Structures are given as structure tokens and as C-alpha cells.
Amino acid sequence: MRRAGMDQGGTGLAASGENMVGTGKGGARRRWVATLAAALLAFPGIAFADWAWNFQPPASPIADQIERLHELIFWICVVIFIGVFGTMFYILIKHRKSVGHQAAQFHENTTIEVIWTVIPFLILVSMAWPATKVVLAMHDTSAPDMTIKVTGYQWKWNYDYIDEGFNFYSTLSTTLDQIQNRQKKDPHYLLEVDHPLVVPVGEKVRVLVTAGDVIHSWWVPAFGLKQDAIPGFVRDTWFRADKIGTFRGQCAELCGKEHGFMPVVVEVKSKDDYATWLAAEKQKLAAVADDPNKVWTQDELVAHGKKVFDGNCAACHQPTGTGNAAIGAPALVGDKVVLGPAQHQIDVVLNGQTNGVLQHPPAGGKMPSWAQLSDADIASAITYTRNSWGNKAEQNVIQPKDVKAERK
Amino acid sequence: MSSITQPIGGHADVAGGHEHHPSGIMRWITTTNHKDIGTMYLWFSFTMFIVGGVFALTIRSELFEPGMQIVTPERFNQLITLHGLVMIFGALMPGAVGFANWMIPLQIGAPDMAFARMNNLSFWLLPPAAIMLLLGLFVPGGAPETGWTLYPPLSIQQGMGMDLTIFAIHIMGASSIMGSINIITTILNLRAPGMTLMKMPLFCWSWLITAYLLIAVMPVLAGAVTMLLTDRHFGTSFFNAAGGGDPVLFQHVFWFFGHPEVYIIILPAFGLISEVIPTFSRKPLFGYASMVYALCAIAILSFLVWAHHMFTVGLPAAGILFYMYATMMIAVPTGVKVFNWLATMWRGSITLEAPMLFALGFLFLFTTGGFTGLIVAIQPIDVQFQDTYYVVAHFHYVMVAGTLFAFFAATYYWLPKWTGHMYNETVAKWHFWGSFIFFNVAFFPMHFLGLAGMPRRIPDYAQQFTNWNQVSTVGAFGFGLSQLIFLYAVVSCIRGGKPAPAKPWDGATSLEWTLPSPAPYHSFPTPPVVQ
Numbered sequence: 013m014r015r016a017g018m019d020q021g022g023t024g025l026a027a028s029g030e031n032m033v034g035t036g037k038g039g040a041r042r043r044w045v046a047t048l049a050a051a052l053l054a055f056p057g058i059a060f061a062d063w064a065w066n067f068q069p070p071a072s073p074i075a076d077q078i079e080r081l082h083e084l085i086f087w088i089c090v091v092i093f094i095g096v097f098g099t100m101f102y103i104l105i106k107h108r109k110s111v112g113h114q115a116a117q118f119h120e121n122t123t124i125e126v127i128w129t130v131i132p133f134l135i136l137v138s139m140a141w142p143a144t145k146v147v148l149a150m151h152d153t154s155a156p157d158m159t160i161k162v163t164g165y166q167w168k169w170n171y172d173y174i175d176e177g178f179n180f181y182s183t184l185s186t187t188l189d190q191i192q193n194r195q196k197k198d199p200h201y202l203l204e205v206d207h208p209l210v211v212p213v214g215e216k217v218r219v220l221v222t223a224g225d226v227i228h229s230w231w232v233p234a235f236g237l238k239q240d241a242i243p244g245f246v247r248d249t250w251f252r253a254d255k256i257g258t259f260r261g262q263c264a265e266l267c268g269k270e271h272g273f274m275p276v277v278v279e280v281k282s283k284d285d286y287a288t289w290l291a292a293e294k295q296k297l298a299a300v301a302d303d304p305n306k307v308w309t310q311d312e313l314v315a316h317g318k319k320v321f322d323g324n325c326a327a328c329h330q331p332t333g334t335g336n337a338a339i340g341a342p343a344l345v346g347d348k349v350v351l352g353p354a355q356h357q358i359d360v361v362l363n364g365q366t367n368g369v370l371q372h373p374p375a376g377g378k379m380p381s382w383a384q385l386s387d388a389d390i391a392s393a394i395t396y397t398r399n400s401w402g403n404k405a406e407q408n409v410i411q412p413k414d415v416k417a418e419r420k
Numbered sequence: 421m422s423s424i425t426q427p428i429g430g431h432a433d434v435a436g437g438h439e440h441h442p443s444g445i446m447r448w449i450t451t452t453n454h455k456d457i458g459t460m461y462l463w464f465s466f467t468m469f470i471v472g473g474v475f476a477l478t479i480r481s482e483l484f485e486p487g488m489q490i491v492t493p494e495r496f497n498q499l500i501t502l503h504g505l506v507m508i509f510g511a512l513m514p515g516a517v518g519f520a521n522w523m524i525p526l527q528i529g530a531p532d533m534a535f536a537r538m539n540n541l542s543f544w545l546l547p548p549a550a551i552m553l554l555l556g557l558f559v560p561g562g563a564p565e566t567g568w569t570l571y572p573p574l575s576i577q578q579g580m581g582m583d584l585t586i587f588a589i590h591i592m593g594a595s596s597i598m599g600s601i602n603i604i605t606t607i608l609n610l611r612a613p614g615m616t617l618m619k620m621p622l623f624c625w626s627w628l629i630t631a632y633l634l635i636a637v638m639p640v641l642a643g644a645v646t647m648l649l650t651d652r653h654f655g656t657s658f659f660n661a662a663g664g665g666d667p668v669l670f671q672h673v674f675w676f677f678g679h680p681e682v683y684i685i686i687l688p689a690f691g692l693i694s695e696v697i698p699t700f701s702r703k704p705l706f707g708y709a710s711m712v713y714a715l716c717a718i719a720i721l722s723f724l725v726w727a728h729h730m731f732t733v734g735l736p737a738a739g740i741l742f743y744m745y746a747t748m749m750i751a752v753p754t755g756v757k758v759f760n761w762l763a764t765m766w767r768g769s770i771t772l773e774a775p776m777l778f779a780l781g782f783l784f785l786f787t788t789g790g791f792t793g794l795i796v797a798i799q800p801i802d803v804q805f806q807d808t809y810y811v812v813a814h815f816h817y818v819m820v821a822g823t824l825f826a827f828f829a830a831t832y833y834w835l836p837k838w839t840g841h842m843y844n845e846t847v848a849k850w851h852f853w854g855s856f857i858f859f860n861v862a863f864f865p866m867h868f869l870g871l872a873g874m875p876r877r878i879p880d881y882a883q884q885f886t887n888w889n890q891v892s893t894v895g896a897f898g899f900g901l902s903q904l905i906f907l908y909a910v911v912s913c914i915r916g917g918k919p920a921p922a923k924p925w926d927g928a929t930s931l932e933w934t935l936p937s938p939a940p941y942h943s944f945p946t947p948p949v950v951q
Binding site: 062063064065066067068074077078081082085086089092093096097099100103104107108109110113114115116117118119120121124125128129132133136139140143144146147148150151190191192193197199200201202203221225226227229231233236237238239240242243244245247248249261262263264265266267268269270271272273338339340366378380 | 486487488489492493494495497500560561562565566567571572573574577579660661662666667668701702703704705706707708709710732733734736737740741744745748749751752755756758759760762763764765766767768769770771772780783784787788791794795798799800801803804806807808868869871872873875877878879880881882883884885886887888927
């Protein structure tokens with residue numbers, strides 16, 4: 013299948029933007045198929061969409077091995093398929109009553125029954141052998157060049173460069189207007205994030221995968237890597253990207269309302285570019301590092317709080333604070349908790365709650381725990397809710413140290 | 421038990437003078453007649469098939485274009501869950517029990533099921549369970565957003581819809597276990613004199629094995645959902661790492677039920693197909709004994725492969741290799757069955773009435789689903805396919821084109837016996853070709869979507885997936901509408917049509933064809949003697 017050149021046009025999910033428009037032989041053939049289907053089915057919008065139908069071009073040795081294995085087994089199946097159904101159609105044509113065929117009455121033949129038990133078994137052994145080699149290769153997480161811890165949350169990823177001592181969240185950057193069809197969709201609609209994971213090309217990256225609330229699954233098709241993220245347990249896996257570019261995947265385990273909206277984006281850079289990025293990232297982090305004793309102004313808190321709120325809370329409570337009754341997310345406009353004592357609101361945000369009862373991670377409540385956010389982020393978001401959409405709370409400035417005091 | 425087996429002959433009074441029975445609604449509520457109960461099971465199954473189908477078409481409508489249009493993401497997830505639960509526990513399993521109720525006593529020459537009153541209860545547990553399940557849509561928080569697999573901790577987060585679902589599963593499980601005990605007892609004790617086990621029609625064999633599977637695994641599911649319930653409300657931590665539990669434990673327990681469940685759904689279909697193909701080939705089933713052994717082998721293997729549903733949870737390499745090899749082994753007995761069906765047709769004298777068309781459609785599409793099953797059994801490949809549309813395509817090929825097509829084949833095959841009328845062959849052929857073509861239009865493109873990387877259970881998708889989704893949605897609506905043809909075919913056959921002879925199919929050999937059509941309300945008051 014791969015040799016047919018059909019996947020060379022790229023699928024959009026795959027390597028960087030240049031590949032979005034089908035080019036070359038594969039693309040031309042795909043356009044021909046598109047035209048034919050358009051004529052047959054007369055769908056609107058066909059000229060703009062794509063007919064992605066095969067694996068993304070592999071960008072790691074494992075993905076490449078998986079694709080070769082799939083090809084091998086696919087073609088073995090095709091040959092058996094043709095044999096079995098060739099026979100079936102031969103029978104249907106030749107042994108019909110309407111062509112005057114008389115039924116024989118045999119109903120047993122031990123020899124042939126043994127043959128068609130043993131031969132499939134041997135075919136299976138020939139499939140299992142190469143498959144076993146790939147399984148073992150996928151499990152070899154020894155001697156990595158670097159380690160990254162990936163944590164799934166409802167509904168974002170955290171990437172922790174544990175050798176470097178910093179981490180960041182990676183959240184969908186497609187706007188709500190695009191999702192609700194009020195705005196034209198980007199080329200990478202639903203597959204774009206604010207902070208992609210950045211890794212150097214050619215290095216063996218060990219990935220530790222876990223989750224903070226429910227089960228997620230971290231999947232990068234071009235690397236042949238999919239690992240469920242289990243809350244309370246850490247699993248390890250690895251990849252070695254052998255191409256520079258941007259690679260896109262999605263959460264692959266149903267994790268609630270926004271499951272379809274937590275993409276995985278990995279940028280593979282050359283070693284030099286990666287070093288430059290790493291240095292810049294560390295500098296940036298040092299500049300904004302929380303000084304726990306810093307006293308923020310109300311304007312600073314509200315401005316930063318809006319970003320935190322829109323990135324984390326708006327999925328349920330809505331950007332306008334009006335809530336979503338269908339999933340039990342209350343309106344924050346005029347809400348008792350938001351207008352009441354700050355300490356209680358901090359508790360709810362840190363611990364999560366169900367029907368007014370505080371919960372504790374990792375089981376989580378209907379309102380999940382947000383303890384993974386920094387003190388400054390939580391203080392800002394709470395301050396923002398207390399000063400927005402007409403809310404005027406008595407305690408309207410919450411400092412990071414207030415949050416810190418509530419953490420246990 | 422011996423008290424039941426001996427006096428079969430003395431039970432003539434079961435039938436004689438008992439033709440009158442309550443009429444109207446009370447006939448159906450109080451009935452202990454296996455035919456009435458079978459009929460109710462089949463109508464219940466069809467009703468749930470329509471309900472689950474409406475959910476499916478809502479899902480497909482939302483997926484017609486990128487962006488959210490028709491439902492909210494949370495409602496979408498609820499529909500995904502209910503579509504799965506309704507189709508599996510509402511449509512496919514009760515459908516198979518319906519055929520069992522109607523046909524097993526007729527095929528083994530028994531006057532009724534062994535436990536006639538329990539049979540009534542088995543059925544009447546189902547409607548309240550279904551109502552509880554669907555009620556989830558209308559309570560605060562809605563139905564579970566977890567998919568039919570109900571994985572914690574997501575299922576711990578759900579509202580009271582989850583509790584309704586748990587209780588509905590308990591009730592349906594109780595119904596299945598009672599039905600299974602009834603079927604096993606009937607088959608082991610009420611066979612006509614001379615009918616040894618190895619002379620039984622293969623449909624009865626398939627159900628005997630299925631019933632044992634059900635008894636083995638329904639309690640396991642009940643245990644799993646009970647642990648969910650106590651984790652949700654009574655402070656246990658079976659699945660909560662913070663309390664010493666493990667979310668993956670649920671998956672092991674669930675799939676220890678879930679994989680045999682797959683065979684619970686497909687084995688009766690194998691049995692039905694093994695009745696239809698010999699009849700319309702006018703030739704005895706090839707390799708009867710090896711068919712029985714293959715059924716047993718599949719049933720046993722089904723207990724050893726559950727973790728292939730969990731190939732991405734992070735199993736150790738040794739575990740992956742064991743489950744991969746064991747799963748691949750299932751291809752051997754399944755292959756034997758396909759080859760035996762082909763050998764049955766070989767040098768037969770074949771005609772293509774609707775039951776045979778559906779049986780051939782089954783053979784063609786189920787085997788296709790078998791091949792994709794072999795592909796996803798290979799763990800490295802499954803890493804790319806797990807939780808994508810490729811898997812959705814695979815299991816719809818085996819569940820819809822497999823089991824459902826077998827149900828259609830069996831319905832047309834036995835409608836003359838049930839109603840006393842011949843169904844309209846032209847209408848039935850329209851139903852077949854509509855179902856066959858639109859099934860492939862709906863589900864074949866899902867292989868491409870999975871290959872290209874579209875996860876399952878997402879309400880919105882990236883734009884490169886648009887076109888195949890649109891094709892699939894068109895196919896789904898075509899498939900759904902084709903089922904209205906089926907409804908018309910069945911209803912018009914009940915209401916009238918050419919009178920059916922006792923044996924409308926000249927190649928049929930089993931005992932039910934010795935009875936007049938329609939089969940009398942009480943059949944085989946004195947057991948027939950086999951050879």
C-alpha cells in the first residue's frame with residue numbers, strides 16, 4: 013500500500029503544513045477519486061476537504077516497522093480473501109440449481125479438514141514471528157537520551173522536561189467560534205495547541221505517561237506511539253523522531269466532554285534549534301517564575317486570570333461565566349461561592365467537588381481538582397471570576413500566598 | 421431432573437384442549453408459551469434495534485461535517501454509550517434468545533422450554549431494564565458519557581444516569597442467566613428420543629455453548645459494575661489508585677466478561693447460518709463434528725484473550741505476546757467454520773432466496789471483519805488502531821454484517837413456520853440489497869478513517885476526515901431506511917400472503933419442518949422419535 017505512493021501526498025494530520033495540499037502522483041490520483049465521488053454523490057464542499065485514507069507517513073523507526081508489518085499482514089489477508097471468495101463465487105455460478113446442478117451428498121473428508129486446520133496455523137506462525145520482533149523493539153526503553161513526563165488532564169496535556177526542571181501545559185488553540193461554525197476553520201482545525209511538545213531529532217526520548225484525573229491516551233500516529241495515561245500509575249514508552257517537522261495526534265481514550273478537543277502536537281527540531289529553544293524557554297520561565305511573596309495588583313491578576321480562565325475553566329463554565337446546566341456546571345455570574353468567602357472558593361478549585369461536597373484527587377468530582385495549576389494561576393483565575401461579568405465580590409483580590417496557605 | 425426427562429410422553433395434556441389462552445394484553449403478560457415468549461423477545465429486539473439506530477443516525481448526522489451542529493459534546497458521548505448498550509443488551513442478545521425460544525423446542529422435539537414460568541420472567545425483566553437505561557437521558561447529568569465500556573475513573577464522575585445504567589445491567593444480567601439455565605436444561609433434558617447430542621441441529625449446539633458462556637461471564641460483569649457502584653457511593657477504592665486500587669483492574673474484569681460476550685453474540689449467528697446454508701444448498705452440512713468442535717474451541721479461547729482489548733494500557737511484553745498469540749489462534753477454528761460452510765455449498769444445488777442471500781452476505785462480510793480482526797490482533801498494528809475508527813469498522817463488520825445479517829437470514833427462513841404465510845420474496849431481496857450495499861457504504865470508509873488517524877468517540881474532527889465521514893453518514897441513513905423494508909416485509913407476512921406448506925424449503929431437514937405452518941400453539945405434545 014505504501015509503495016503505491018498514495019500516502020505521499022500527506023494527510024494533513026501528518027508532517028507540517030506544506031503537505032496539506034495533496035501534491036504529486038498520490039494527490040493527483042486522490043483528486044481524481046474526489047471528482048468521481050463528487051459526481052456520484054454530489055456532496056457540498058468536496059473540493060476543500062480531503063480523502064485521507066492511509067497511515068500518516070512514519071517519522072520514527074517504530075512507526076516504519078509497524079507500517080511494514082501491516083503491509084505484510086494486509087497482503088496475506090488479501091490473498092486468502094481472494095482465494096476464499098473466488099471459490100465462493102465459483103460455487104455460486106457453477107453449482108446453482110438454476111443451471112441444473114444436482115446436489116452431491118458427501119458431508120465429511122478428514123484429510124481436507126486436517127489440511128485447512130494446519131495450513132492457517134502455519135500462516136499465523138509466519139505472521140507472529142515478525143510481529144514479536146516489533147513488540148520487543150517497542151518495549152526497549154533502555155538508554156534514553158532524554159526523558160519527558162506526559163500527564164493527561166481533562167482536557168489538556170502537561171509536558172514535564174524532568175531533566176531540565178520545567179514543565180508547561182498544552183491546550184487546544186482552535187477557537188470556540190470555529191468549533192461552533194461562526195468562523196472559518198484553520199487548516200489544522202482541532203489539531204493545534206498553544207504550546208507543542210518540542211524534541212530534538214534523532215534522540216531517543218523516553219516518555220513517562222500518567223494522568224491526573226481520568227484515563228487518557230497519548231497518541232502520535234507518525235511515531236507509532238500510543239500509551240494510555242492511567243491516573244495513579246506511570247507507564248513508560250519511547251520514540252526516536254527521525255524527521256524534522258510538526259506531528260499531530262489526539263487523545264485516544266474517551267475522557268469526558270472535551271475528549272475530542274485535546275490534541276497532541278509534537279515539534280521535532282534540529283539539535284541546534286532545540287538547544288536554542290530550550291535556552292529561550294528556560295530564560296522565559298526564570299523571568300515569570302512565581303515569587304510566592306510577590307504582591308500582585310488587581311489589574312495584573314484580572315489580566316492573567318482571564319487567560320487562565322479561558323484556557324481551563326471556560327470549557328464548562330463558558331467564557332461568559334454563564335455555565336452549562338446540562339453538565340452541572342453552574343453559572344458563575346452571581347454565584348454564591350464566587351461572591352462569598354474567598355477561602356471556600358480556593359478549596360473548591362483546589363479539591364474539586366460534586367453537588368457541593370468537596371472531593372479529592374485523583375478520583376475527582378464533577379468539578380475536577382485544579383491543584384496542578386500554580387498558586388499564581390489559581391489566584392488570578394479566582395480574582396478574575398470575582399471581578400467579571402458584573403460580579404463584585406467583597407473579597408475581590410486573591411494573592412498567590414492565599415492559595416498556598418490552603419494547599420495541604 | 422429425571423422427573424422431567426421420563427414422562428415426556430405422558431405430557432399429552434400439555435397440548436390437548438389447551439388451545440384457548442387469555443387474549444389481549446394478558447395473553448402476553450402471563451404467557452408461559454415458548455412461541456409467545458420468543459415472539460416478544462424478537463419484537464423487543466427489533467424495537468431496541470430501532471431505538472439504537474436512531475441514536476446511531478444522530479451520531480452520524482453530527483459527524484456529517486466538522487464543527488458542532490446538532491448535539492453538544494456531552495450529549496454526543498451519552499448517545500455513544502447508549503447506542504452501544506442498547507444494541508448489545510437490547511437488540512442483539514435478546515434477538516438471539518428470541519430465536520432460541522422459538523426454535524430450540526421445535527428443533528429438538530420438546531413441547532416447551534424446561535422452565536416455562538421462569539421463561540416469562542426472563543423476558544419481562546427486560547422492558548423495565550431498558551426503561552431504566554434510557555431514563556438516563558432525562559435525569560440531571562444525563563446518561564453516562566463513558567461509552568458502553570464504562571471505564572473508571574470517568575464512570576465515577578458521572579451523575580445518577582450511571583447508577584441507572586448499573587442497575588439496568590444487573591437486571592439484564594439476571595434475565596440472561598435465567599434464560600441460559602432454561603436453554604441448557606431444555607437441551608440436555610427435553611430432546612426427543614433418538615436425538616443424541618451429536619444429531620442436534622447446529623443452532624441448538626451453538627446455543628448450548630453460548631448459554632454456558634453467559635452463565636460464566638454475566639456474573640463477572642455484575643461484579644465489575646457492583647464495584648463501580650460501591651466506589652461511587654460507599655467509599656471503596658477498587659479502581660482508585662489513591663485508595664490502593666487500580667483503574668486498569670476494571671478493564672481486566674470488564675473484558676474477562678467482554679470478550680466472551682463477543683462470542684455470545686456471534687455463536688448463535690454461526691448456528692443460524694449453519695441451518696440456512698445446507699438447506700439452500702440442498703446438501704448436508706459439511707463436517708458437522710468439526711463444526712461442533714470449532715464452536716467449543718472458540719468458546720474456550722474466548723476466555724484467554726481478553727487483554728487484547730487493552731493493548732495500549734502498558735502491559736508487559738510477555739503479556740502482550742501471550743494475548744497476541746492466543747487471539748491469533750482464534751482464526752483457526754473460525755477459519756474451519758468458513759471452510760466448512762463453503763464445502764457445504766460445494767457441488768450443492770444452490771438457490772438464492774432471501775435467507776441464503778443474507779447467509780452469503782454474512783459469510784462475505786463477517787469474514788472481512790475476521791480479517792480486520794486478525795490485523796488488530798497483531799499488537800504493534802493495534803497500537804495504531806486501538807480506539808480509532810478502524811476498530812469501529814471491524815466490530816460493525818462482525819456484529820452488524822455478522823450477527824444481524826444472520827438474524828435476518830433466520831427470520832426469512834422461519835417466517836413461513838411462524839406465520840403460516842410466505843413472505844414477499846421481492847421485498848425481501850430489496851431489503852437484502854439495500855442492507856448489503858448501504859452497510860458497506862456506511863462502514864467500509866471507517867477503515868480509511870482509522871488508518872488516517874481518526875479516534876473513535878469524538879463529536880468533532882479535523883478536516884481531512886470530512887469526506888469519508890460524509891460517505892459513511894449517507895450509508896448509515898441508507899442502511900437505516902432499508903430496515904423499514906424489513907419491517908414492511910415482516911408485518912405484511914404476518915397479515916397475509918401465500919399460505920406456507922409445512923416444509924417450504926425442499927432442502928430443509930430438521931424437526932420443525934415436520935409440523936404444520938404456522939406451528940400449532942402447542943407442538944410436540946408427544947415427542948417425535950428420531951431415526
